[in-house]
Amino acid sequence: MASTDSATPPPPQPVETSIPIENSRQVAMLVTSALSMIVPTILVTLRFWAGHKIRRRLDASDACILMALIFTIGLHVDMYVMVLLGGFGFHGTDIVQRFGMDTLVLFLKGILAFPIIWNVTICFSKLSVLFMYASVIPVRRMILACRAVGLFIILWNMGGVLGALLLCRPIALNWDKTRTDGTCGDNRLFYIWLGIINVIVEAVILLMPVPFIYNLQMKIFKKVVVIGLFSIGWMTCAVTIYRQATLPHLYFEDMTYTGVLATIFTGIEPSIALSLACVPFLRPLLRRGNKLMSTGHDSQYASAGSTLRSRQGLSSRPFKELNDDSSETQLQPLGPDSLKYEAEVSNQGPRQPVNTSGGAIVVNKQWNVVTGTRGD
Structure with a gap:
């Protein structure tokens, strides 16, 4: 008597041993993943270089951005594995017929790891x-x-990581669709809500510094520039919103073919967020060129000031607008939370002999702080 298992046809034997790159979906994923690793790596390197130039001490923001870069690279390495070894870009039935069931299983394991790595990457980039x-x-x-x-x-x-792991129970049901002893939740609904919360959080983070920057005592143009510098992260929101628009068109039973576009934008999103988080730290590199260009111009004022004589009137002296020498790392808005210091000074000390044989007038003053209070 034949067993009941003999009625089930065996899985087809693979026809091809390697996965060729033969469609535009595969090329798009490989190219975007390469750029999504190269560009953030360059910007993070420039960020640390700029900090080294001004001798800025490393802090928690730098540690988080470095961790975000590591997981971003891991995210796109996972995408490379899914394309080159898992058949991402082909229909699921084609993968089984051409490359074998093991190839499809590898893809399903890779797509399970993808949202887990994505959540960790997003977490570190936002914390930075x-x-x-x-x-x-x-x-x-x-x-x-x-x-x-x-x-x-x-x-x-953390909820996103747990959701990805617990969406199918037991977890092997994510890649072994022949099992009948478990259940899976709504994948589409999970990813939609994950993206909606991400857009809301991103918008909140981008709006947080606006009230503080608005209260800074600086010219309107400079305020607009600073707000614009902090607001370039809206590009990440735009990518997330577009990614959300692709989710309703996903057919999870054929994720290897229909999930290409959504996966591309899901991978691009943390790379853009990571890159834009480095832009505000690149100011020392941009100002270096301006300082070099203005060296000769400033020296004219220095030489002119040294040749002034006492007979010259005040109106004939050359003046130049002071450069913005504000802190490279801190903005200090005036308000009830800011720190204020008050001090009284007195002019003390004996007069020093003055040599006026050169025809110049020399004024010698000494100042001592006699009292000091810290305002509330």
């Missing part, structure tokens, strides 16, 4: 921005806001 905010705008309200949003991000991304 929040640590930057707390360092650049060190006032109590901003620090408390960063802590609250940071805690939510950690909990949300």
Whole structure:
């Protein structure tokens, strides 16, 4: 008597031993993944180089951005594995017929790891921005806001990791679709809500520094420039929103073919967020060229000032607008949270003999701080 298992046809034997690159979907994924690794790596390197130029000490923001870069590279290595070894870009039935069932299983394991790595990457990149905010705008309200949003991000991304692992129970059901002893949740709904929360959190993070920058005492043009510098992260929101528009068209039973576009934009999103988080730190590299160009111009004022004589009137002296020598790392808005110092000074000390044989007038003053208070 024949067993019941003999009625089930055996899986087809693979016809091809290697996966060729033969369609535009595969090329698009490989190219975008390469760029998504190269560009953030360059910008993170420039960020650390700029910090070295101004001798800026490394902080938690730098540690988070480095971790985000590592996981971003891991995310796109996973995509390479899915394309080159898992048949990503072909129909699922074609993968089984041409490359064997093991190839499809490898892809399904890779697509399971993808949202897990994505959540960790997004978490570190957003935390890096929040640590930057707390360092650049060190006032109590901003620090408390960063802590609250940071805690939510950690909990949300931990939930995303657990959701990806527990969506199918047992976990082997993610890649072994022949099992009948488990259940799977709604994959599409899971990814849609994950993306919606991501857009909301991104918008909150981008709007957080605006009120503080608005209260800074600086020219309107400079305020607009600073706000624009912090607002370039809206590009990440645009990518996320477009990615969300592709999710309703996913057919998870043929994820290897229909999930290409959504996966591409899911991989691009943290790379853009990571790259844009480095832009505010590149200012020392941009200002270096301006300083070199203005060296000769400034020396004219130095030489002119040294040749002034006492007979020259005040109106004939050359003046130039002072360069912005504000801190490279901190913005200090005036308000109830800012620190203010008051001091009284007195002019003390004996007069020093003055040699006026050269025809110049020399004024010698000494100042001593006699009292000091810190304002509330």
